[in-house]
Amino acid sequence: MQIADKIEDDIIEARLPEETQVPSTNQFAAFYQINPATAAKGVNLLVDQGILYKKRGIGMFVASGARERLMEKRKTEFYEQYVVAMVKEAAKLGITKDQLSEMIRRGEKD
């Protein structure tokens, strides 16, 4: 769900601080030119995960602790998506552990 990812990014990068109101589903839909039903699905996904919560009659807010929880989730995903894939690819190319660490250090400088 792309819209959910975008909102997550906004929370992680503190563009949407905790306990602040987020735009409405319709505003998201208009901004990203997507169907409001699709936008609502993305937003509801985050509500189900407790990242956003609804205040009746007012709107949607970022939950306390949302940023921390998203960071943890993203770190797990980072490990699965990048680290595991990197180690696999390195093994395929015959790159040793030392060479891999050296590459990471080099990457930090770039």
Place this chain on the structure above:
Amino acid sequence: MSQTVIEVRNLTKEYKDTTAVDHVSFRIEENKIYGLLGRNGAGKTTIMQMITAQLFSTSGEVRVFGEHPYENKKVIQQICFIKEGQKYPDLFTVKDVMVTASSVYPNWDAEYAKALIEVFRLPMKRLIKRLSRGMLSSVGIIVGLASRAPITIFDEPYLGLDAVARELFYDHLIEDYTENPRTIILSTHLIDEVSRLLEHLIVIDSGKILLDTDTDELRGRTHNVIGHQSAVESFIKGRDVIHLESLGSTLSATVMGRTETEVKQAAEQAGLETAPVSLQQLIVHLTKNGKVASR
């Protein structure tokens, strides 16, 4: 659940030697945006003409708001049908079209029409027949949006419209739809441009329904599965394969699963790569093969 606003059952239109629409059945629910997609001559316009009471069917049923649309003023007032190549009287100006539309559509919003005319930079006093092709399309789009009709149908609304004007159309469509929800049916070739706007898709090919599905669900169900030829070949056994493409020993298969996550998960477990399929690609493959299955 959402209410059904249009119900079509076994709708058929036969001409002397061809069947343009062949026992088509579907339902359109209230306040959703639909895409009616298919190749030229697939039967899209014929279906829309029968829904809007501009053409008689050979057999089958059409119900709009539960009633027959033919010579039914109550129903016809609720539908705004913007079609490609709409004809207007010779001496009509842009303004005349707007005035006429305001008397036809009960929900007409004159202020909104005026704002849109400025957005699309239409000359109010110019004769319709002196407008460029793109401007003429803009007239249709403005009438369609400002009509605020409970059912608004756009049939290839943007002949001659440049990319800027098309973006304006999408912007205003979504914005106005969120403020004034209504049922919208878009028929178009520009599938990738509109796919993100559509909640539900109906794909027609050779007068038959090929696909009738929620857009997000279809996106979830369909994936390209990529990997070594032998691995992909064994993966696709017994699966619904829409398209195959090979490059050297790499094979890419477009696969449709039964549930939203099934193909992606199974492919990843088998160590195969997956990639999303664009709706345009998917529909091109489907309508190229003309393969009708129970999807």
